[in-house]
Amino acid sequence: MAGEARAEGLGKAGQLDFPRPLTTVDVVIFAILDDRLGVLLVQRPAGDGEPFPLSLALPGGFVDVAKDRDLAACAARKLKEKTGVTSPYLEQLGSWGSAVRDPRGWSATHAYFALIPEEAGVLTPDARWFPIRDGRLKERLAFDHGDILATAIQRLRNKVEYTSLPAYLMPAEFTLPDLQRVYEIVLDRPLEKSAFRTRILSADMIEPVAKMRRGPNRPAQLYRLKKGREPVYFVRTFNPPE
Amino acid sequence: MAGEARAEGLGKAGQLDFPRPLTTVDVVIFAILDDRLGVLLVQRPAGDGEPFPLSLALPGGFVDVAKDRDLAACAARKLKEKTGVTSPYLEQLGSWGSAVRDPRGWSATHAYFALIPEEAGVLTPDARWFPIRDGRLKERLAFDHGDILATAIQRLRNKVEYTSLPAYLMPAEFTLPDLQRVYEIVLDRPLEKSAFRTRILSADMIEPVAKMRRGPNRPAQLYRLKKGREPVYFVRTFNPPE
DNA sequence: CCAATAGTGTCTGTGAGACAGTATGTC
């Protein structure tokens, strides 16, 4: 074991003088805008030696060993810097590391995914929302960020089948039809109103507020997320997919 | 963006002369032995400067930028080195990184979890199986490996509720009662025989072989995993827990 | 009154849970 460690570069005095991979954190930030699922992307800088100059990429960057206590704090920092949002749903997605994904050398990124309400975003000028259509992004991304995004979309869709995650995409107050619409946008298929309502209401995740949304038709009850914002797991998925 | 990158240590000529975290990979390896869930642990070396000398730890170590093409290959290599197993179920569990988890400095580990059949293991001398009782390991582990293991156990239990993962813990040929027993070991609760059989058989994940397991009673049909060993996802969990 | 959307009720099918009952081997 000590032998193995030495072979991998750990000197006998515990020196650690062997090449280390680059370590980054990237964040896939989703929101609903314009009745569509959107993801926040930034444009890469154009400086000398910058890989993928001016390409689109996920927001992210190197771990700062002086500033970041841990990976989650680093992800939260990047989310904050880009959107101003501080307390959203933030979940680890996975990590991608290889010799070839970054031309600057062996690198590993820790990817997170975040759900925020659209209106919460106060974006920096280099960041823009891009729509997801048919479960895919049209644009090509730098590095392997296309793979990471595809994984994030799949994970989101998967979890939406049996969790309350879409609630984190909603504004502070929303109606049940609003929430159902967001489920349908993410899943890209219609859901049955009655079953949807039963399920959400029996999950004890939202509570009515003393207001109605008024419109040119029957008003709808407004709800808000209950405190203790843990996501709810249902014991069945929606439509058993085929 | 370029400014941000520079502030984090990237020189204007694309130099990368800023401190990098240590990068490791650890593997949580599960198997069934002696009618119990077990995890494979190794003893830390005792050399100078080694953190947690002689403590128990998950098998793992530094990413070798010369040897390892990517993180999954690194995890597979460590699994192979410790057990000789080459083609098991290997899934990424998550990553843990912080300033304090390793006394040698800011470090991030990419954790994987593997399921192997007991008999597949030809262990190196420093590796030993430890039983999981009541969903927990008795022994204390080095670093934050206790947290990682707890996460792995939780993930395993969770997924066993609605997937065919326990199939990867089985030997090449097994009976349905055998498989049910493994589900029960992992979940630590009895399952209903009839519902279990219906579920597994309708999932189209195993196929009978032309043999029976004989014993002092009625023989049982032997099965094997079908090719294309993707895990199966069920649309419901087992017993809706409470 | 009509249009439009919110919200409820009713019927049916599926599959889990419970458990009894049958099948097939050894001793």
Next chain:
DNA sequence: GACATACTGTCTCACAGACACTATTGG
């Protein structure tokens, strides 16, 4: 034949899906 374990059938219940029906607003 006794036993042990493998396997099947039957009944019930919970809940999703489908869809019709009622409710409540603005125009």
